[in-house]
Amino acid sequence: MDDRTGKILRDNLSDDNYAKLMRLANPKLHRLVADAVELCRPASVFVASDAPEDIRYIRSKAVEAAEEKPLVTPGHTCHFDGPNDQGRDKEVTKYLLKPGLDLGKHINATDREKGLAEVRGYLKDSMAGRQMIVRFFCLGPTRSVFAISGVQMTDSFYVAHSEDLLYRPGYEQFKALGDSQEYLCVLHSAGRLVDGVSADVDNKRIYIDLDDEVVYSVNTQYAGNTVGFKKLSLRLAIRKADREGWLSEHMLLVGIRGPRGRVTYFTGAFPSGCGKTSTAMLPGETIVGDDLAYLRKIDGEVRAVNVESGIFGIIRDVNPKDDPVIYAALTSPGEVVFSNVLVKDGKPHWEGSGRNLPDEGVNYSGPWRRGKKDSAGKDLPPAHWNARYTLRLAGLPNLDPHLHDPDGVAVGGVIYGGRDSDTWVPVQQSFDWTHGVITLGASLESETTLATLGQAGVRAFQPMSNLDFVSIPLGRYVKNHLDFAADLKKPPLIFAANYYLKGKDGKYLNGMTDKHVWVKWMEQRVHDELAAAKTPTGGIPLYHDLKRLFREVLDKDYTPDQYSSQFTLRVVENLSKLDRIEKIWRTEVADTPEVLLTVLAEQRRRLEDTRRKLGDYIPPSEFAPA
Ligand code: OXD
Ligand code: MN
Numbered sequence: 001m002d003d004r005t006g007k008i009l010r011d012n013l014s015d016d017n018y019a020k021l022m023r024l025a026n027p028k029l030h031r032l033v034a035d036a037v038e039l040c041r042p043a044s045v046f047v048a049s050d051a052p053e054d055i056r057y058i059r060s061k062a063v064e065a066a067e068e069k070p071l072v073t074p075g076h077t078c079h080f081d082g083p084n085d086q087g088r089d090k091e092v093t094k095y096l097l098k099p100g101l102d103l104g105k106h107i108n109a110t111d112r113e114k115g116l117a118e119v120r121g122y123l124k125d126s127m128a129g130r131q132m133i134v135r136f137f138c139l140g141p142t143r144s145v146f147a148i149s150g151v152q153m154t155d156s157f158y159v160a161h162s163e164d165l166l167y168r169p170g171y172e173q174f175k176a177l178g179d180s181q182e183y184l185c186v187l188h189s190a191g192r193l194v195d196g197v198s199a200d201v202d203n204k205r206i207y208i209d210l211d212d213e214v215v216y217s218v219n220t221q222y223a224g225n226t227v228g229f230k231k232l233s234l235r236l237a238i239r240k241a242d243r244e245g246w247l248s249e250h251m252l253l254v255g256i257r258g259p260r261g262r263v264t265y266f267t268g269a270f271p272s273g274c275g276k277t278s279t280a281m282l283p284g285e286t287i288v289g290d291d292l293a294y295l296r297k298i299d300g301e302v303r304a305v306n307v308e309s310g311i312f313g314i315i316r317d318v319n320p321k322d323d324p325v326i327y328a329a330l331t332s333p334g335e336v337v338f339s340n341v342l343v344k345d346g347k348p349h350w351e352g353s354g355r356n357l358p359d360e361g362v363n364y365s366g367p368w369r370r371g372k373k374d375s376a377g378k379d380l381p382p383a384h385w386n387a388r389y390t391l392r393l394a395g396l397p398n399l400d401p402h403l404h405d406p407d408g409v410a411v412g413g414v415i416y417g418g419r420d421s422d423t424w425v426p427v428q429q430s431f432d433w434t435h436g437v438i439t440l441g442a443s444l445e446s447e448t449t450l451a452t453l454g455q456a457g458v459r460a461f462q463p464m465s466n467l468d469f470v471s472i473p474l475g476r477y478v479k480n481h482l483d484f485a486a487d488l489k490k491p492p493l494i495f496a497a498n499y500y501l502k503g504k505d506g507k508y509l510n511g512m513t514d515k516h517v518w519v520k521w522m523e524q525r526v527h528d529e530l531a532a533a534k535t536p537t538g539g540i541p542l543y544h545d546l547k548r549l550f551r552e553v554l555d556k557d558y559t560p561d562q563y564s565s566q567f568t569l570r571v572v573e574n575l576s577k578l579d580r581i582e583k584i585w586r587t588e589v590a591d592t593p594e595v596l597l598t599v600l601a602e603q604r605r606r607l608e609d610t611r612r613k614l615g616d617y618i619p620p621s622e623f624a625p626a
Contacts, residue, residue, distance in 0.1 A: 001027055001030050001031075002027075002031075004034070005027075005030050005031050005034040006030075008034040008037055008038055009021065009030060009033065009034050009037070012037045012042075012044075012045055013045045013047070014044070014045075017045055017046060017047040020047040020049055021033060021047045021134070023175055024136075024171075024174050024175050024178070025175075025178040025179055026174070026178055026179050026181075027179070028179075029151060029174075029183075032151070032153075032185055032187075032214070033045070033134060033153065036132065036153045036187050037132065039120060039123050039124060040123055040124070040125065040126050040127040040132060040155070040187075040189055041124075041125045041126075041127060041128050042127035042128075042130055042131055042132035042155060043127070043128070043129050043130060043131060044131045044132070045131065045132045045133075045134065046058075046131050046132070046133050046134070047134045048133060048134065048135045048136070048160070048171070049136075049171040049172075050136075050169035050170075050171045050172050055164055055169075058133065058135075058157055058160045058161050058164060059161050059164070059335075061131075061157040062077070062079075062157035062158050062160075062161040063077060064157075065157050065196070066196045067079055067156060067157050067158035067196055067221075068157075068158055068161065068337060069343070070346075071338070071343065071346050071347065071348060072345070072346035072347060073331070073332070073333055073336075073347075074333040074334075075333050075334045075335045075336060076333075076334075076335075076336050076337075076338065076348070077336075077337050077338070078337070078338045078339065078341060078343050078348060079158045079221075079337055079338070079339045079340075080196075080197065080339065080340060080363070080364045081197065081198075081220075081221045081222045081339060081340055081364060082197040082198055082199075082201055082221070082364070083364060083365055083374070083375075084201045084453075085197075085198055085201050085204070085220050085221055085222045085225075086222060086340060086364065086384050086386055086450070086453070087222060087224065087386050087450055087451050087452050087453045088222070088224040088225060088231065088272070088451060088452045088453070088468070089204055089206065089220065089222075089225055089452070089453050090108065090452050090453070090454070090468060091108075091453070091454075092204050092205050092206060093108060093206040093207075093208075093225070093468075094108045094109055094110045094115060094205075094206070094207055094208070095107065095108065095109040095110070095207075095208050095210055095235070095471060096109070096110060096111070096112040096115040096116060096207050096208065096209045096210065096211070097109045097110070097111065097112055097210065098112050098211065099111065099112075102473075102590075103470075103471070103472070103473055103474075104473055104474055104588075104589055104590055104591075105588050105589075106461070106467060106470075106474055106588065106589070107470060107471070107474070110207075112209065112211065115207050115209075116207070116209065118205065118207075119205045119207045119216040119218060120216070122191065122200075122203050122205055122218045122219060123187065123189055123216065123218050126155070126189035126191050126192075126218060127155040127189055130155045131155065132153055132154070132155055133152075133153070133154055133155070133156075133157065133160045134151065134152075134153050135151070135152045135153075135154075135160055135163060135164075136149065136150070136151050136169070136170040136171040136173075136174045137149070137150045137151075137152070137163060137167035137168060137169065137170040137229055138150075138167070138168045138169065138170035138173045139167065139168075139184075139229055139233065139237070139294075139307045139308075140168075140294055140305045140306075140307055141168070141305055141403075141404045141405060141406045141408075142168060142170075142172075142173050142404075142406075143173075143406055144305070144406030144407070144408075145296065145298075145406070146294045146296065146305045146406070146408060147173065147406075148182070148183065148184065148233075148237065148240070149170050149173055149174050149177065149181055149183035149184070150167075150170065150183055150184040150185070150186070150228065150229050150233055151170075151174070151183060151184075151185050151186070152185075152186045152187075152188065152228045152229070153185075153186070153187045153188070154186075154187075154188040154189070154190075154226070154228075155188070155189050155190060156188065156189075156190045156221060156226065158221065158337070159188060159190075159221070159223065159226045159227055161337065162223055162227050162312070162337055162390050163227055163228075163229065165310040165335060165337065165390050165391055165392050166227065166229070166230070166308050166309065166310035166311075166312060166390065166392075167229050167308055167309060167310070168309050168404075182213070182240070183213075184213055184215070184228070184229070184233045184236050184237070185212075185213065185214045185215070186214070186215040186216075186217065186228025186229070186232055186233065187214065187215070187216050187217070188216075188217040188218070188226045188228065189217075189218050189219075190219070190220070190221050190226070191203070191218055191219035191220075192219075197221065198219050198220055198221050200219045201219055201220060202219075203218070203219045204218065204219040204220040204225070205217070205218050205219065206218075206220070206225050206232065208232060208235050208236065208471070210236075210239065210471065213236050215228050215232040215233065215235075215236070217232065223312055223339070223388070223390070224312075224451070227312070229307070229308070230291070230292070230308075230312065231468070231469055234248060234250065234292060234307075234469045235469050235470075235471040236471070237294070237307075238466075238469060238470060238471045238472060238477070239471050239472060241294070241480075242472045242476065242477075242480060245297075245480075245484075246294065246295060246296040246297070246484075247294070247295040247296075247480065247481065247484055248292075248293075248294055248295075248307075249267065249269060249292070249293050249294075249295060249464065249466060250269055250271075250291065250292065250464070250465050250466045250469060251267040251268055251269045251289075251291075251292070251293040251295075251304075251414075251465075252266075252267065252268045252270070252276050252277070252279055252280040252287075252289055252290045252291065252293070253265060253266070253267050253268075253280070253287075253288035253289040253293050253304055253305075253306050253409065254266055254268070254279060254280045254282065254285055254286065254287055254288065254400075254519075255285060255286035255287075255288065255400050255402075255409070256282075256285050256519050256520065256522070256523040257284065257285060257286075257523075258520075258523045258524060258527060259524075259529070262527070263286065264412040264413070264523045264526050264527070265288070265304070265409040265410060265411050265412055266411070266412060266413045266414070266415055266519065266522065266523075267293050267295065267304055267411055267413075267414050267415070267492075268280070268414070268415035268416075268417065268497075269414070269415070269416050269417070269441070269444075269464050269465040269466065270415075270416075270417045270418065270446075270465055270497075271418055271419070271444075271446040271449070271451075271462050271465045272314075272449060272451030272452065273314055273386070273419075273449030273450070273451040274417060274418055274419045274446055274449065274465075274499070274500075275417065275497075275499045275515065276290060276291065277290040277291075277311060277313045277314065277326075278322065278323055278512070278515070279415075279417075279497075279515055279519065281323060281325050281326055281398065282515070282516050282519065283324055283325060283398070283516075284398075285398065285519075286398055286399065286400035286401075287393065287396065287398055287399060287400055288304075288305075288306045288400045288402060288403055288409060289305075289306025289307070289308060289393075289403075290311050290313065291307075291308060291311070291312070292306065292307035292308055293305065293306060293307065294307055294408075295411065295484070296408070297484070297485070297488065298407065298408075300488060300489060301410045301411075301488070302410070302411040302484075302485055302488065302491065302492050303407060303408040303409060303410055303411065304408050304409060304411050305405075305408040305409075306393075306403060309392065309393050309394070309403065309404075310390060310391060310392045310393055311326075311389070311390070311391055311393065312388055312389075312390045313326065313388060313389055313390075314386060314387070314388060314451065315330070315338070315341060315348075315350045315353075315383070315387045315388055315389050316350055316351050316352050316383070316385055316386075316387065317351070317352035317512075318330065318350070318352070318353065318389075319352055319353050319354035320354055321354065321513075322512045322513060325396060325397060325398050326389075327353075329391055329395075329396060330348075330389055330391075334391070334395060335391065335392065336389055336390065336391045337389070337390040337391075338387070338388070338389050339387060339388045339389075339390070340363070340364045340383060340384040340386065340387040340388065341363070341383045341387045342357065342358065342361045342362070342363045342368065342382040342383045343361050343362045343363070344358040344360065344361035344362075349361065349382060349383060350382075350383040350387050351381065351382070351383055351385075357382050357383075358382075361382065363380075363382060363383060363384070364384055365380050368380060368382060370382075384450070385449075385450040385456075386449075386450045386451050411492045412492055412493070412523070412526040413492050413493045413494070413495055413522050413523075413525075413526050414436070414441075414492050414493070414494045414495070415495045415496070415497050415519075415522070416436075416440045416441045416444050416464065416465070416494070416495070416496045416497075417444075417465075417496060417497035417498060417499065418444050418445055418446030418447075418462055418465070418498070418500075419446045419447040419449065419499075419500045420445065420446065420447070420498045420500055420501065421447065421500055421501065421502040422501070422502065422570065422573050423445075423498075423570060423573040423574055423576075423577050424496055424498040424501070424537075424574075425498065425501070425537075425540055425566065425567045425568075425569070426497065426498050426499070426501055426509070426510055426514070426518060426566050426567070427495060427496070427497050427498075427518035427521060427522070427540070427541065428440075428495065428496050428535070428537060428538035428539060428540050429493055429494070429495050429522070429525055429532060429538050429539040429540075430493075430494040430495070430496075430538050430539075431538065431539075432491075433482075433485050433486055433491040433492075433494060434482055434486060434595065434599060435494075435538075435599060436493075436494025436495075437478065437481045437482050437494065438478075438482075438595070438596050438599040438600065439537065439538070439599060439600065439603050440494055440495070440496040440538075441463060441464045441478075441481060441494070442463045442464070442478045442481075442581075442585070442596060443463070443577070443578075443581045443600070444461075444462045444463055444464065444465060444496075445459050445460060445461055445462055445577065445580070445581070446459070446460060446462040446465070447459050447460070447500075448460050452468070461580075461581070461584055463477075463478065464477075464478075464481070473589075473590065473591050474589045474591070474592075475585075475589050475590065475591030475592045475593055475596075476591055478592075478593060478596060479591075479593045482593065482595065492526075493522070493525060493526055495518075495522050495525075496538070497515065497518050497519075499512070499514075499515055501566065503565055509562075509565060509566045510566065513554055514550075514554070516553050516554065517546065517549045517550055517553050517554065520549050520552075520553050521541050521545060521546070521549060524545075525539075530542070530545050531545075531625040531626065532625065532626055533620060533623040533624060533625050533626065534623060534624065534625075534626035535569050535610075535618075535620075535623045536569070536571075536574075536603065536606035536607045536609075536610045537569065537574060537603065537606075537607070539626060540567050540620060540623065541567070542625060543560060543563045543620070543621075546558050546563060547563075563620060564619045564620060564621070567619075567620035568617050568618060568619050568620065569610075569617070569618040569620070569623075570616075570617060571607055571610065571611045571615075571616050571617065571618060572616045572617075574607055575604065575607055575608070575611075578600060578603060578604050578607070581600065582597065582600050582601075582604075585597065585600070
């Protein structure tokens, strides 16, 4: 350690905390902590090991500092973010790039020197009077080829506590790997607080320095902007995966039970707020993860792990009928942090819970009663659309036994899905890996939700549901997917799901629980047990298979009319979608792989030929089993 670093650390850390840091023999880490101390000037520094007393300390400080308020159910607390800090802020989330580097139009970036000066300017003295917490985590199972270490420095006990629920402890791993590891680093300050809430949200910045692999986040508390190992390190992991030949994805990981006790694993990429967690939590199935997955090829198979070990989920519409397992976890004693819900008499409330909402209480806007308006004069909802819960996977009755398996689980299928009211059928399977990556993954669109700030309900390009986090040129990102499994004897099958298709009357054509039938169909397709009808865009289920599955899975009748309206091929909408997607890949992305345009052109030709023969809207009965 150089003299200057040593002096800063000795002057600012108590003996105990200094010793904990020094046990990690990594000079770069010591410099990073010293730099953060010098920049942010905290009153003290707490270095957290994996010891239960350190974790308990953080949990109790989150309450003592009033960042979380205890609720009546033991273990439950509630945190509020400010009214303008209720979702990921894409506008102010940027990559810092050296001159000459360009990630293309779809990726938000700024000049490195300028950006560093700006964000470090906001971080200067930001922790005055507060404690800086230094925490270590392991992304992916420990002692695994998938594992990546991470260190977070933050002045928010809420952030540090949430991370404890969401990630595997990493101090011991960090110690074991010492100087022989690459790791990710996040520096966060909530900035000036008024009533426990970040006050300077206009100066919110989330900047990702691709050079030093450091993420800076300031003047915000919303976990999507501050819990560094969620979306912030996803961006750095995508670069690492690109260098090393694996994939870092915005994907759930779920085990689906098939006939004769078989379990088949699926990854699923859905944009935020589009059914990802509820797919991972389907009753009777097993959850490995609900948000982030690393995928590697091992011994000729695609294997995947959950980067995390907890859930930061959208609470809206969690009710005993649609999400029984989560609902039970949210209403029983146990460690849960609620955020931006309505609190009345120490109990959390949210929309779509199946219970009546009270007419008054406290929410992110302060005391609330029905009819309260926001600054634009609009009715303030009781709980925010993006209100959340944070909990550990451990303890959930449906937890998959392989969550911490160092080899991960073998992936049988990949699902892409967005919020699409008018184009894709509820479920379809691509013809092969390349066709799936291009026409399903790279062609994904989704209507925006309030998981990010801005207008909801606008159709947006969302390749692999990962556009917000891609940190390499987009063409290269897709090429990595094309190359990844194309050389495997049996690559995972690729499917698309659309839970949000509407009929002519504007009503959803499916119930929330129908997704369970689609994944059961996929499971049997992976094992070649069911036929599919071949349409110009992919394979779709046959009526009699769905009729059986609706009865078996949901104990529901499924009529030929339902099948026909849900699985009618909407040629007009599919062609318009191709126009939009082709235009983007042709004109807005500089390094689009040639094969992507060829495969889209083939899809167009198939759609146009079929349209000439069968018209604009083609019922599924017109398509023969392949
Ligand atoms: C999330 C998100 O919180 O994608 O998972 O916003
Ligand atoms: Mn997500």
